[in-house]
Amino acid sequence: MALSEADTRAKLIDPALHQRGWKEDLIRREETDRGIDVIGGKPRRRERGRTDYLLRVRVNISTQPVALALIEVKRNDEPPDKGLEQAKKYAHLxxxxFVYSSNGHLFVEYDHFTGKTSEPRSLEEFPTPEQLQERYEKRVGFSLESEAAKPLLVPYPGGEANRRYYQDAAIRATLEEIAKGEKRLLLFLATGSGKTFIFCIRDTHADAVAIGMNNLYADWCVKNRQQRLEPYVFKCTAAVGGSQYIADLRGSERSHFIATTVDLITTGVDVPILRNVVFFKYVCSFIAFQKEYLRCNHDMDTPPLAP
Structure with missing residues (x-):
C-alpha cells in the first residue's frame, strides 16, 4: 500500500529509528520559514525547506547534543535514493x-568523509547512535568525551529555541576545528549581508557591467592570492529569469554578492539585506527613486525628501 511522506515517516521511519536506539531527544525536525516574493505585483510564497530528521548524539544528559546525520524521506513506493541529492544540500546547511535517503523500507547513505554512497540496505540495519559517534570520532580525530571537545558540548544559553539551524551549524563547524587544533578561523554569521544592487540602463548594459566587474575581481584575486567566490557579480533581470537568483542573493554568504539589474526591484522583488544601491543610469522619476530607495532601506520610516 502506498503511503504519503508523512505516513511513511510516522508508520515506518519513526518506529525503525526508535528500535535502533534513536530516542526523541536525539531527533530534531526543523522547517525553514516560507518567505514571500512579489513578482509582477503578485505575491508568491517560496517553498518551505524541511529537515525530516536531524540525528544527534549526546555524551550525557547535561551536554549539548551534537548533530551528525540527516535523513530525507520519500514515499514508500519511491526509490530509496530519490531524496539523496536534496538531503546532501540540507546536510551542507x-x-x-552522514546523509541518508529512505523510503521507509530501504535506505542509502552518503558519507561526506569518504565521498561514497552506499547500496540500498534494509532500515533494520540503520546505524545506531553509538555506531555513528564512533565513525565520526574516528574521522575528526578526537573523542566527544575528550577535553578538546568540551566547548562543543556546552548547552546554548536559553535553550535550543534561541538559535537557528544555520547558527548551530556555523558554531559546531568552528568548535570542531578548534578541537582539531586549528589556530586560525573565520566565522560568518551575518548571512546574506553586504550585498549590492547596480541599476543599469538596459540588459546589455547589465551584461557589460557584470562581465567587467567579474574580470576586475578575478584580477584582484590573482594579485592578492585569494580564492575566487563564484558567482561574485551576476546579472539579475527579468530577461534571464532574475527571480530564481533572489534566494541566493538573500541567503548566500559565499556567492552572489553584486547584482546588475535594470528594474527588478521596481517590479516588486523585495530584497531587505542590501548594503549598497548604485544607480548606473539617470533616474528621471522621483517616484521610482523613492520606491527603490525604500525597498533597500527598511528601517526608514519616511521616504527621502525631494531634491
Whole structure:
C-alpha cells in the first residue's frame, strides 16, 4: 500500500529509528520559514525547506547534543535514493557528515568523509547512535568525551529555541576545528549581508557591467592570492529569469554578492539585506527613486525628501 511522506515517516521511519536506539531527544525536525516574493505585483510564497530528521548524539544528559546525520524521506513506493541529492544540500546547511535517503523500507547513505554512497540496505540495519559517534570520532580525530571537545558540548544559553539551524551549524563547524587544533578561523554569521544592487540602463548594459566587474575581481584575486567566490557579480533581470537568483542573493554568504539589474526591484522583488544601491543610469522619476530607495532601506520610516 502506498503511503504519503508523512505516513511513511510516522508508520515506518519513526518506529525503525526508535528500535535502533534513536530516542526523541536525539531527533530534531526543523522547517525553514516560507518567505514571500512579489513578482509582477503578485505575491508568491517560496517553498518551505524541511529537515525530516536531524540525528544527534549526546555524551550525557547535561551536554549539548551534537548533530551528525540527516535523513530525507520519500514515499514508500519511491526509490530509496530519490531524496539523496536534496538531503546532501540540507546536510551542507546543517553541517552534518552522514546523509541518508529512505523510503521507509530501504535506505542509502552518503558519507561526506569518504565521498561514497552506499547500496540500498534494509532500515533494520540503520546505524545506531553509538555506531555513528564512533565513525565520526574516528574521522575528526578526537573523542566527544575528550577535553578538546568540551566547548562543543556546552548547552546554548536559553535553550535550543534561541538559535537557528544555520547558527548551530556555523558554531559546531568552528568548535570542531578548534578541537582539531586549528589556530586560525573565520566565522560568518551575518548571512546574506553586504550585498549590492547596480541599476543599469538596459540588459546589455547589465551584461557589460557584470562581465567587467567579474574580470576586475578575478584580477584582484590573482594579485592578492585569494580564492575566487563564484558567482561574485551576476546579472539579475527579468530577461534571464532574475527571480530564481533572489534566494541566493538573500541567503548566500559565499556567492552572489553584486547584482546588475535594470528594474527588478521596481517590479516588486523585495530584497531587505542590501548594503549598497548604485544607480548606473539617470533616474528621471522621483517616484521610482523613492520606491527603490525604500525597498533597500527598511528601517526608514519616511521616504527621502525631494531634491
Amino acid at each position: 546543517n553541517h552534518v557528515p
